[in-house]
Amino acid sequence: MDRMIYTAMTGAKNILEQQATTAHNLANVSSNGFRAQIDAFRAVPVLSEGLPTRAFVVDSEVGSDFTPGPLHETGRELDVAIPGAGWLAVARGNGSEAYTRNGSLRINENGMLQTESGLNVLGDGGPISVPPNTTVSIAKDGTVSAIASNNTPPAVIGRLKLVNPPQDSLLRGADGLFQTRNGQAAESDARVTVVSGAVEGSNVNVIEAMVNMISLARQFEAQMKLLQNAENNANKAGQLLSLT
Structure with missing residues (x-):
């Protein structure tokens, strides 16, 4: 359960960062010579005294799309x-x-x-x-x-x-x-x-950026549901332990 919390929490955080990048790209649709930013993510295990069973998401590097604009x-x-x-x-x-x-x-x-x-x-x-x-x-x-x-x-x-x-x-x-x-x-x-x-002109594809923004919003909702499920599981586990 705690592994779910780590993954969902850091996933939601980085989705918000990716939404900010997409919004920045959309804001520069009319900026001459602008190169769209690209986010790259990777999973990193949490190192502790126990086994590395937990992992979180980190933004490895913000890249750029070097495709020429019109x-x-x-x-x-x-x-x-x-x-x-x-x-x-x-x-x-x-x-x-x-x-x-x-x-x-x-x-x-x-x-x-x-x-x-x-x-x-x-x-x-x-x-x-x-x-x-x-x-x-x-x-x-x-x-x-x-x-x-x-x-x-x-x-x-x-x-x-x-x-x-x-x-x-x-x-x-x-x-x-x-x-x-x-x-x-x-x-x-x-x-x-x-x-x-x-x-x-800018090389930002407006349609692609808008579709990506909608997809990120749905991904964020999915991460929030995972956190809610983890909370519900924790409450039910607490109830079972109190009965015993």
Whole structure:
């Protein structure tokens, strides 16, 4: 009976965590470049002085679905999307390098090329600075050119740092950006290309997420019924012991 309590209690707890993950995915259906989170669970025996007859459920690791999202044409020159595998390198506030698929870029008041959340976009030589009174053009290979208004030839001001580290070496941070597990900067990959005038949408499947949410709710109810059964069994066992 106590084994049932351990299993049902920890199962219900982790189902609630999985529901939170699914709700987080649904909340980011419209977030550009978002990668859906995936929960993985495993059973762990409870080690004690007695035999390991009890087990509980633990969340082994929160993974990510790296399936590419759909590309949406915007016609905006500062929007870039990465078809297939690859990442856009950005600099966090603490100076560390992170990676994103959200290519909706902007130029701040200081002329720095940034993401829409205000992070500097990294080039092969560091952050990219755009000269004043110019427009920006981004080529397929990530080359960033500045075009002046006086019809002078475009001037290359940098190249986007495009990387493609192995998926199992990436770890999602609390800010939603990805980084390498060892904290080292990934090498640029010339095979990664971009599409200008488009952004990548979220890869969250709304229908699948809603069905999963309903399934999790039913699983939680089943765990609660197991706990109720355990309580009823304990009460009946107490009654029998009191009669003897």
